[in-house]
Amino acid sequence: MRRPKAFGFDVFGTVVDWRTSIARESAGFLARIGRGDLDAEHFADAWRARYQPAMAKVREGGRDFVILDTLxxxxxxxxxxxxGVDVDALDPALVTDWSHAWHRLAPWPDSVAGLARLRALAPVVTLSNGNVALMIELSRRAGLEWDAILGAEHARAFKPSREVYLSTAAACGVEPNDFCLVAAHxxxxxxxxxxxxMTAYIDRPMEYGGASAPDRDQRQDWDYEADSLTALAAQLEVPK
Structure with missing residues (x-):
């Protein structure tokens, strides 16, 4: 298997642990609005469950493109x-800050070191549905270093639309068959x-708290498979 000439990374779930981070932040916000009775992990799961339906409206032409922060x-x-929360009675600044919890996600333990090793081999860019401002703040907080922030906002479309993948590869000056998506999905x-x-699968069994991934029925034999970014770097024979 030839080495990729550039890597595009899915971020939510692949590079960062969205569920633990969103549950932790939501627990604090729920307590602040007097709804500490709600289970924060279930709340995080329900928030994430609205992700694909919200983007589908854009993909299917039901609304113009908007950034993920808006969604x-x-x-x-x-x-x-x-x-049953009266959202109109809440401070709008609190709601905005809560929605920006997605800017403050913690990386998986291997992500910073693994990303740095892969970046020593070839350019690494985001190929995420996250908008640029979100990705910048998330990456600075988490210590993630990219060569470029690309993906949905650059393409004005959401994955899995074909143009998101192709425009990201094109922006890197790399042919699609030399460009590798790294993802846990x-x-x-x-x-x-x-x-x-090209494709590289990273197994993240705790993305959904140990529950089965919703897209497990779409598994294929991917070009590369690993249980961490550092393991992927080792497969590609990148020195530590």
């Missing part, structure tokens, strides 16, 4: 109303492969 805030408001990798990209 995260809308999803949060919808979830709070589902639980089989559905993302399947769409990337269909667009002609």
């Amino acid at each position: 995260h805030c809308e999803m949060l408001v919808d979830l709070l109303r589902h639980h 089989h559905s993302d990798l399947a769409a990337a492969r269909k667009a002609g990209l």
Whole structure:
């Protein structure tokens, strides 16, 4: 197997642990609004469950492209109303800060070192649905170093739309078959492969708190498979 000439990374779930971070932040916010009775982990799961349906409206032409920060805030408001919270009575600044919890996600233990090793081999960029401002703050907080922030906002589309993968590779000056998506999600990798990209699967069994991934039925034999970014770097024979 030839080495990729550049890597594009899914971020949520692959590089950072969204569930633990969102549950922790939501527990604090729920207590502040007097709803500490709600389970913070279930709240995090329900927030994330609104992710694909919200993006589908954009992908299917039901609304113009908006950045993920906008969708995260809308999803949060919808979830709070589902639980009977009078969102209009809340301080708008609190709601915005809560929705920006996605800017403050912690990396998996191997992510910083693994990303640095892979970056020594080839350029590494984000290939995420996260918008640029979100990715910048998240990466600075987590100590993640990228060669560029690309993906959805650059393409004005959300994965798994084909143009997101192809525009990211093109921005790096790399042909699709030399550009590798690194992701913990089989559905993302399947769409990337269909667009002609190389694929690297990173197993993150705790992304959903130990529960089975919703896209497990889309598993294929990916070009590379590893249980961490450092293990992927080792497969590619990148020195420590």
